[in-house]
Amino acid sequence: MKYNIPVILLKNLIILPNQEIKIELNNELSKLIIKEASAHYDGKIMVVAPIDDKEEEPSVDDLPRVGVVANIKNKIALSDDTIRITLRGIKRVAIMHYYNDKETKLLYSEAMQIDLPKYAKAEEEAVRRKLLDVLKKYIDSANSISNSILTTIKETNDLDRITDIITSFLPFNVTKKLEYMQNINPLNRALKLIQDIETEIKYVDIDNELDDKVRDEFDRNNKDFILKEKLKAIKKELGETSLQEEETAKFRSLLEHLRIDKSIKEKLNHEIDKYEVMNESSPELGVLRNYLDWILNLPWNKTTKEESNFNLVEAKLDESHYGLKKVKERICEYIAIKNFNPDIKSPIICLVGPPGVGKTTIAMSIAKALKRKFYKISVGGLNDSTELIGSRRTYLAANPGKIIQGIKKCGSKNPLILIDEVDKMIRDYKGDPASTLLEILDPNQNKMFTDNFLEEPFDLSEVLFILTANSTSDIPATLLDRVELIELNSYTLFEKKDIAKKYLLPRIYEEHNMVDNNLKFTDELLYFIINAYTDEAGVRELDRILTSLIRKLVINNIKTITKEKVIKLLGTAKYSLLEEATIDTYGIANALAVRNSCGIVTKAEVVKFKGDGKLTITGSVGKVMEESIQVVISYIKSEYSHTLTNLDFHFHFQDATSKKDGPSAGISIAVALLSIIEKKIIPSNIAFTGEMTLNGNILKIGGLKEKLIGAYNKGIKKVYIPKSNEEDLNEVPNIVKEEIEIFLVSNFKEVYTSLFK
Numbered sequence: 189m190k191y192n193i194p195v196i197l198l199k200n201l202i203i204l205p206n207q208e209i210k211i212e213l214n215n216e217l218s219k220l221i222i223k224e225a226s227a228h229y230d231g232k233i234m235v236v237a238p239i240d241d242k243e244e245e246p247s248v249d250d251l252p253r254v255g256v257v258a259n260i261k262n263k264i265a266l267s268d269d270t271i272r273i274t275l276r277g278i279k280r281v282a283i284m285h286y287y288n289d290k291e292t293k294l295l296y297s298e299a300m301q302i303d304l305p306k307y308a309k310a311e312e313e314a315v316r317r318k319l320l321d322v323l324k325k326y327i328d329s330a331n332s333i334s335n336s337i338l339t340t341i342k343e344t345n346d347l348d349r350i351t352d353i354i355t356s357f358l359p360f361n362v363t364k365k366l367e368y369m370q371n372i373n374p375l376n377r378a379l380k381l382i383q384d385i386e387t388e389i390k391y392v393d394i395d396n397e398l399d400d401k402v403r404d405e406f407d408r409n410n411k412d413f414i415l416k417e418k419l420k421a422i423k424k425e426l427g428e429t430s431l432q433e434e435e436t437a438k439f440r441s442l443l444e445h446l447r448i449d450k451s452i453k454e455k456l457n458h459e460i461d462k463y464e465v466m467n468e469s470s471p472e473l474g475v476l477r478n479y480l481d482w483i484l485n486l487p488w489n490k491t492t493k494e495e496s497n498f499n500l501v502e503a504k505l506d507e508s509h510y511g512l513k514k515v516k517e518r519i520c521e522y523i524a525i526k527n528f529n530p531d532i533k534s535p536i537i538c539l540v541g542p543p544g545v546g547k548t549t550i551a552m553s554i555a556k557a558l559k560r561k562f563y564k565i566s567v568g569g570l571n572d573s574t575e576l577i578g579s580r581r582t583y584l585a586a587n588p589g590k591i592i593q594g595i596k597k598c599g600s601k602n603p604l605i606l607i608d609e610v611d612k613m614i615r616d617y618k619g620d621p622a623s624t625l626l627e628i629l630d631p632n633q634n635k636m637f638t639d640n641f642l643e644e645p646f647d648l649s650e651v652l653f654i655l656t657a658n659s660t661s662d663i664p665a666t667l668l669d670r671v672e673l674i675e676l677n678s679y680t681l682f683e684k685k686d687i688a689k690k691y692l693l694p695r696i697y698e699e700h701n702m703v704d705n706n707l708k709f710t711d712e713l714l715y716f717i718i719n720a721y722t723d724e725a726g727v728r729e730l731d732r733i734l735t736s737l738i739r740k741l742v743i744n745n746i747k748t749i750t751k752e753k754v755i756k757l758l759g760t761a762k763y764s765l766l767e768e769a770t771i772d773t774y775g776i777a778n779a780l781a782v783r784n785s786c787g788i789v790t791k792a793e794v795v796k797f798k799g800d801g802k803l804t805i806t807g808s809v810g811k812v813m814e815e816s817i818q819v820v821i822s823y824i825k826s827e828y829s830h831t832l833t834n835l836d837f838h839f840h841f842q843d844a845t846s847k848k849d850g851p852s853a854g855i856s857i858a859v860a861l862l863s864i865i866e867k868k869i870i871p872s873n874i875a876f877t878g879e880m881t882l883n884g885n886i887l888k889i890g891g892l893k894e895k896l897i898g899a900y901n902k903g904i905k906k907v908y909i910p911k912s913n914e915e916d917l918n919e920v921p922n923i924v925k926e927e928i929e930i931f932l933v934s935n936f937k938e939v940y941t942s943l944f945k
Contacts, residue, residue: 191257191281191299194225195234199241202365203256205277206349207356214270221294222260222273231260234283234297235275237366248286248295254370255283255299277352280372302372304348312347315378322385323354329392348374354381358388435477436464442484452644456483479581482588483642486595491602491650495559498523504557509550510687514674515539519554533631538610538655538663541676542786542894544726547656550676551606560652561598565590568609571616573624578641588641591628591648602650610655611662622664629653629670678725678786678897682923685714687727688734696731696738707741707749716751719903720761725786725894733758775864778875778904779856780895783846787891787898789875791842792856794864799836807841810849816879820858823884823936824865837861852889854880855908858936859943866944873905876939884936888912893919900924908933908942 196218203209213219225233236255238246261274281299289296324338337357341350355368355377364384371377439460443453463476495501498520505516518537526532539547548564555562567576578589587593594605613621627633634648655671657663663671679687689709697703717737722729740757741749755761775794780787803821805814817839825832839857841848855876863870877895879887889895892913897920899907911932917925933939 189301191232191234191301192296193229193232193234193257193299194221195236195255195286195295195297196221196225197236197238197246197251197295199238200362202237202362202369203235203258203275203277204352204356204365204369205256205279206352208261208274208276210272210274212266212270212272214268217294219271220292222263222271224292224294226260226263232278233258233260233275234281234299235277236283236297237362237369239366241362251283251286252370253283254372255281255297256369257281257299280369282372304372304374307375312375313345315375315382316345316347316350319350319354319378319382319385322382322389326385326389326392329389329396347378351377351381354385358385360384432463432466432468432473436460439463439480439484446484447489455644456480475581475586478587479641482592482596483644486592486642486646487599487601488646490600492560492600494523494526494602495557496523496527498527501557505550505553508553508556508691509546510691511679511683512546512550512676515550515554515676518672518674519558523558533649534652536629536631536653536655536671538657538668538671538673539676540657540660540663540673542658542678542725544724544728545676545679546726547676548606548608551604551654551656554652554654555604558604558652561600561603562606563594563598563603564606564608565594566608567621567625568612569614570621571614573621574640576621576624576628578639581641581643586641588639591637592639592642592646595646595648595651601647602652604652604654607653607655609657610664610667611657611659613664615664622667625667626670629655629667677921678894678901679727680897680921680923681715681718681901684718684722684727684730685711688714688718688730692727692731692734693738696735699735700738700742702738702742706747709749713749713751713754717754717758720763721758723763725898772869774867774869775860777856777860777863777870778872779841779853780875780877780899780907781848781850781852782891782894782898787894787896787901789898789902789904790848792853792860793840793842794857794860795838796835796864797838798834801833802836804836804838805840806838807843808847809839809841810847812849812851813841813853816851816854817857819880819882820854820861823880823882824858824861826882827884827937828862832865851879851887852877852891854878855886855933855936855939859939862940862944868944870943871906873903874908874943875899875904875906876908878908878910878933880936886910886912886933886935892916896920896924896928896930900927904928906931908939910934 198211201209201211213222221233225231234255235258236251239250239252240246243250257278258275259278261276263274264272266272280302282302283297283299286295286297288294320338320341323341327338337353341353344350351368351374355365360368368377368380371380443456443460446453459476459480463473463480466473466476501523502516502520505512505519509516515537518535522532522535539550541547551564552562565576570576574589576589576591578592579586588596591605594603595601607625610622610625615622628637628648631649634651636645637648638645660668660673689711693709697705697707717733718730721733724730737749737754737757740746744757746753775796777792779790779792781790782788803817805817821832821837839860855878858880859870859876862868877889877892879889881887888910892909893916896907896909900923905927906929908931911934914932917930931938931942
């Protein structure tokens, strides 16, 4: 029998002879095929499953050569322009070839009926019985499956029909059903079915075994839960509910809502079980309660959403802090890069600068601008590593370290933690805090940071760490290698004035409820207050002075402020500019130095008197400066025709309360000595920095930027520096270089020619 009928391609759907399927069609081509088959081919249609179901428009050559002739039993048009049809498979056919109709443009097939091979009745019956036996075992194993199929199959002896019914019934995937559909030999299909059903029986047995285990575990847990709940209800009714039981319930509730590693959860479950059965009089009860309270209340997965607009962050930082350009740029760079890569590790920034320049407050402002929680840890004087990483919970009064304490207090795993004064940590027999900090700060290690108290790893990789220090020289080398240094300079007089006007005074007015006052501080008045009552690198002392002044103005109901009123309210000026304290005698020269990361101006003095060449040095001078004095004396004796015999010299450096030592005072010592020998006064607005050799060569010095800023703040107009420091001038603020005349010298002869010729 031949078939010339339209073809419909069904992807991921197989129809077998004697099987009915319902499908919904919404594309126009499929609907046209169904219409054509119903109108002209007595509802007959060739159903073909493409071999490659991923091919959108398969080629005719790639279509299978076995298909199923199906009958369209009914057709229903739905409201959404979709039609629902019921197809019933009639028989397998061998497709001779496919062709497209010229008029309808539809795909058609020419097919022939398949003649099934003949088998011995005994062989066919044996296979049929074996197949039914295996099928019955499968149905018995799969309890959810009805055995009505057995009745249907037993009513027929046709092996071809039996295999098709079983294949459509079993939960095979599309690929396997396609294999059965294209297999035209009923006996081979039956033998393959026996193998596949036996495999399915194994799957069902394993599945049933797992179900039994899960059910038993559930029943046991459910039973335990019910008994415990009943016991609680009985105790509650009798008024015997204890605090321990209430806390156990609270701990279990907290643990249930934690998203942590399975191993940690299992351990905590075990700890809660121990706590639940522990005797109330046991001394370990309090230790375990403290441990569970800490570890279950940590923000294992809680984070605060970080501000991702770096322009907004920069604007907020500008509102709260003057200058500090490098710090702001670095934070904005971090945000910008994080927008491209959310998994980027947080930088470890170390702010280095003298006291009062705003290291701590800029860190607080960064946290506020980023919308992160803020926590500060001071490690100045710290010598015990357990302060950072906690102590074992078995110890008396044990607690986690400061890092975990800060995380819990913030309630977030991505706060900004400020570690203050890292240059003042102490290493002794109690431990090495700097080495401990390496594990805490290093993003390659801190993802698995383990506090001694918790004994479980906690992820610190999302924490933004900022460190502060007064000097890089005292930061441990191993720690210095891991951080990104950003130096905060001493403020110039001009910058201090601007900070006072834009930041300090508005805040002080607000604190004293004077926002609408008409009190005005002129620039000249602020310069006077800064010079006369402060002597610092930062603005901390200036803040205190202005706060004290505003307080006195409010109490005395003063509406206008002048220099005379400032002196009356604050007392006599504590400091003075060098031009006001004019040098009027020989043997004095200004020397530039760095103290606590702040540039200062000090005086080198020398007097001579008759004697036998004795040398006296005072002013808390160290050994390096003593040797500098000896080098200068030897140089002057060898280079100039001055007679220093029968003379004693006394060198003194002012401010004897501060220790002075360092290789940069050679020029100022030589100038002071020649000043008294040649009886020439050195102007008070000239200062010097640079070390000398026995040949008069000037050596490179450190801290040039701080020294020049200190000189600018004290009104120095001329400074002699080593020529080898010329490149360091790039780091000096422009306003300082504009106000100070800088002389670059490579040998002392240049200084001598400039001052004494």
